[in-house]
Amino acid sequence: MPPKTIKSSLLGMLEDLGENQLKKFRSQLLDRREEPRVRRSAVENKDIIDISDVLVSTFTEPGALKVSLEILREIDCNEEAERLDSQTKACLDTGNPIFRRNPKGELVIEASQEARNHVAGRQQQAGGRRVTVKKPEEVEAEAKAPRRL
Structure with missing residues (x-):
């Protein structure tokens, strides 16, 4: 079986979180001070598919993984963080460039x-x-x- 993509692994991780953990995850995501930041309207009252889409479109797949791992550890979901980290190890170094895209799917031509x-x-x-x-x-x-x- 081929390795999962980062996006599908993020989706699986979000599915595995309980309602309270998902609420904490969403809150920590909105509370991040580093750029780029996520707007409340992008994740408030959204399902896990929308949240995973926002993560990837905002941070790119590797960036979304890094942010998600940080948040999981901050909210004491260490087991979920370890599982996500191990699932995505093979995805990180494929030798293929990763192009950032805006929510419309257009390439972002500016420094990250x-x-x-x-x-x-x-x-x-x-x-x-x-x-x-x-x-x-x-x-x-x-x-x-x-x-x-």
């Missing part, structure tokens, strides 16, 4: 929040200066050049 956070972190480490990536030839030439004292 994760990419923006990475750049911001690199700039912060560089003291606010713009970080540029050098070509391998430039790095090699600088390494071979005599040092000036």
Whole structure:
């Protein structure tokens, strides 16, 4: 049997949550402070299929998995988190690119929040200066050049 997709695993996980756990999951999802955020109207009074669709369309499949695992652990659904994690291990590294899409199915052509956070972190480490990536030839030439004292 081929491995489940992340989306189908998320759906299965949501199906396995009790009513109270699902309520807590939804509440924690709405309470996240990191971008992108989920609007209340996107999940309030929605069934588990709608919630799994919102997770994937908002965060991409790997991002939805990460967010879901974090939320499950926060609401003490550790067994469900472990089961979801083990079910999706094979899905994460397929070598295929993952394209982000908006709810209409159109490609999102902008840096992800994760990419923006990475750049911001690199700039912060560089003291606010713009970080540029050098070509391998430039790095090699600088390494071979005599040092000036």
